[in-house]
Amino acid sequence: MQEQHAFPFLREILLFLVLSGILIPILQRLRINQVVGFLAVGTLVGPFGLALLADNVPWLAFLALPRDQGTAALAEIGVLFLMFMIGLELSAARLWALRRWVFGAGTVQVLASALLLGGGLLLASGLDTRSALIVGLVLSLSSTAVVMQLLAQQRATGSPLGQAAFAILMLQDLAVVPILLLIGALGGKSGGDDVALLAVLTLGKAALAIGLIYLVGGRVVHTLFRSFADHRQPDVFMALILLCTFGIAGLAASAGLSMALGALLTGVVLAETEFKHEVELVIEPFKGLLMGLFFMTVGMSIDTRQMLEAPLLLAGLVAGLVLLKALVVAAVMRVGGHPWSRALEGGLLLGQGGEFVFVAIGYAMSMQVLEPALGARVMLVVGLSLFLTPMLARLGRAIGQRHERARDQLQELGDGALASARGRIIIAGFGRVGQQLAKLLGEQNIPFIAFECDAKLVSRLHAEGKPVYFGNAARPELLHHVHADEAPAIVLTMDHPASAMRAVRGIRRDFPHVRLFVRSRDEKDARALRLAGASVVVPETLEASLQLSAFVLEAMGLDERTVDGIVNHERELVNAKLLAPGHAP
Structure with a gap:
């Protein structure tokens, strides 16, 4: 008794997957347009290609796709x-x-x-x-x-x-x-x-x-x-x-x-x-x-x-x-x-x-x-x-x-379309820190785009007209979609140390020249993030203690300029220690 395959169109699917698995890498290596490559292969294995020769050369039937119900379903x-x-x-x-x-x-x-x-x-x-x-x-x-x-x-x-x-x-x-x-x-x-x-x-x-x-x-x-x-x-x-x-x-x-x-x-x-x-x-x-x-x-x-x-x-x-x-x-x-x-x-x-x-x-x-x-x-x-x-x-x-004529002869597309489509600051995480940053950027008319994993929060903010989208911006492939290589800066506001570390490593690997600003919990996490490639790291505990110290010093009678100098000096000392060899905060 002839064996019957319960899975329909199995041969067509297998042949297509074999061709795709071999063809796509070859086309990419030879820098040939994939559309043209697939058209050529379809013509070759189609009913007007190898299928015409299958009657005289029977083994070609295994490499040919005749016009039947299987190929119609794939199409x-x-x-x-x-x-x-x-x-x-x-x-x-x-x-x-x-x-x-x-x-x-x-x-x-x-x-x-x-x-x-x-x-x-x-x-x-x-x-x-x-x-x-x-x-x-x-x-x-x-x-x-x-x-x-x-x-x-x-x-x-x-x-x-x-x-x-x-x-x-x-x-x-x-x-x-x-x-x-x-x-x-x-x-x-x-x-x-x-x-x-x-x-x-x-x-x-x-x-x-x-x-x-x-x-x-x-x-x-x-x-x-x-x-x-x-x-x-x-x-x-x-x-x-x-x-x-x-x-x-x-x-x-x-x-x-x-x-x-x-x-x-x-x-x-x-x-x-x-x-x-x-x-x-x-x-x-x-x-x-x-x-x-x-x-x-x-x-x-x-x-x-x-x-x-x-x-x-x-x-x-x-x-x-x-x-x-x-x-x-x-x-x-x-x-x-x-x-x-x-x-x-x-x-x-x-x-x-x-x-x-x-x-x-x-x-x-x-x-x-x-x-x-x-x-x-x-x-x-x-x-x-x-x-x-x-x-x-x-x-x-x-x-x-x-x-080509002088560069200024090309008229820009109207209404700043190019400027609005690229060159935006990217904010990863839109909690309290991300929202405060976005507020300040908006007041200064600095364009940004933000990504957040809380779907309900994203839906509410997106409905208000804010450029906030669902997604994890720590994923480099998502950053490629929003042209992160042209971003003035990427800001990571997530509060989970492991997530921040993975994000910094991935971003620095794919976008080595983009300025990367990161929030951290403490100096220990800040040092690890700086070593991973972050441009600037802001430890929450450091900033909270510096702000508290500033208020105390002002209450003790020091003027505001002196207090700012002391606080900034202390901040610079801590930041310098973050990259010092052998330093353990």
């Missing part, structure tokens, strides 16, 4: 978490900080690109208006995953060009919602219906459903995280993230929307809470794996046979897509104040199609809005444009660097 999970991670970046604060570029430049880029691409297809290929509209809109979007990874590799995410590119990508991510709704509306019409009226009615119903999910779901999600965050267990956080993602995706599907849209809404909801940074940390180990899962399944949809059948046509379509979008983006960035050299760099960086195209085109084909042959051709063009993106980015960077 669906990849789509959901890709949309969730995109939504997590769409916080209201970031949108407002870059509002001029997001809602101005981003909107112009999407509409202009969609009009030119859709209109060109309508005139050149004779597509119907509905198909041209959908294809034009989805092709107007660029790849957030590829572009942000390239900017991170170039260490250009904080540059004016990087911020402008990020703002345009944020608007494109926002455009996902109306595009999905429009596809659903167009797919639901019958032959004699008024398309415009039906689209408006469907969009209105969908907007109402999204509003209810966002408002009600936001309250439920916030309450869940606030109730269980005190457990401070990563597995609890991971369970809540999975519950919210699949739960809201299921609600969206039951309301007639796509599950991908529901996952996007989950990310948006969590981005507005004080748990955003902790959620990012929990999913960070899975982020590359989940994105790899999505892009590998995208690569599996690339039909290499079409490349051989019409190579010149495909080359022309890819070149047309990249050139047209690059010119639109460059024009938008030039109007926004960037010199032509940097504007062209931004155009080449954003000239590719985006990962959302594969989600939207698949949805459009399932709704019978697009013909399968047209959808496959569009996905192939976008896939090829993603392969070209690293090369185009290097070309654009060379143009930008060669013709």
Whole structure:
């Protein structure tokens, strides 16, 4: 009797994990864009790669992933978490900080690109208006995953060009919602219906459903995280993230929307809470794996046979897509104040199609809005444009660097967006000491961000508008998320000696040049913390005794200046002893 595996899709899962475990380290070592690498591997092992040769070479079947139910399930999970991670970046604060570029430049880029691409297809290929509209809109979007990874590799995410590119990508991510709704509306019409009226009615119903999910779901999600965050267990956080993602995706599907849209809404909801940074940390180990899962399944949809059948046509379509979008983006960035050299760099960086195209085109084909042959051709063009993106980015960077003008010619993004996003003092622990420090910093208009592990306290302070988030800032990976390497100082106010010691060692290892101010209980702990790398340590017992001594000396008739000199001298003596060899407080 043939053995039956009770665990479904076991071979597909094992093959994907083997490829990921081998591929990710190799790509990182060779400094190859991971998205492009996963696309290539997906194309190789997919139904149009090794699977075509499996009939003649049977052992290749073990390395191939045919288009079946198993790979479809993997692709669906990849789509959901890709949309969730995109939504997590769409916080209201970031949108407002870059509002001029997001809602101005981003909107112009999407509409202009969609009009030119859709209109060109309508005139050149004779597509119907509905198909041209959908294809034009989805092709107007660029790849957030590829572009942000390239900017991170170039260490250009904080540059004016990087911020402008990020703002345009944020608007494109926002455009996902109306595009999905429009596809659903167009797919639901019958032959004699008024398309415009039906689209408006469907969009209105969908907007109402999204509003209810966002408002009600936001309250439920916030309450869940606030109730269980005190457990401070990563597995609890991971369970809540999975519950919210699949739960809201299921609600969206039951309301007639796509599950991908529901996952996007989950990310948006969590981005507005004080748990955003902790959620990012929990999913960070899975982020590359989940994105790899999505892009590998995208690569599996690339039909290499079409490349051989019409190579010149495909080359022309890819070149047309990249050139047209690059010119639109460059024009938008030039109007926004960037010199032509940097504007062209931004155009080449954003000239590719985006990962959302594969989600939207698949949805459009399932709704019978697009013909399968047209959808496959569009996905192939976008896939090829993603392969070209690293090369185009290097070309654009060379143009930008060669013709770069004086530094002051680049206009800063409005309203101090860069200044407010970076360079903040980081406070770890927001009890009495942290709150007093924050009060003084706020009175002097010095920006800060604070992290605290007491979920109830964080929820109350966050609701009051204070920049306080749930999380343990002693974790270096969290500090990387808030750009601690650019912080003027990190202040540890926690009163637990062991926690403070672990934090100092971790921070000093990852951020050796950041000034680190630490609170300690006594001189013994202070000496250990100084030896571990703290810049300044303030023992509570020392400061309390010095303050008490100062009051006593003033009561004995000494003037305030003399008392201050005595107290400061004693403080300096103690601080000097803290690092003296062999000193035992």
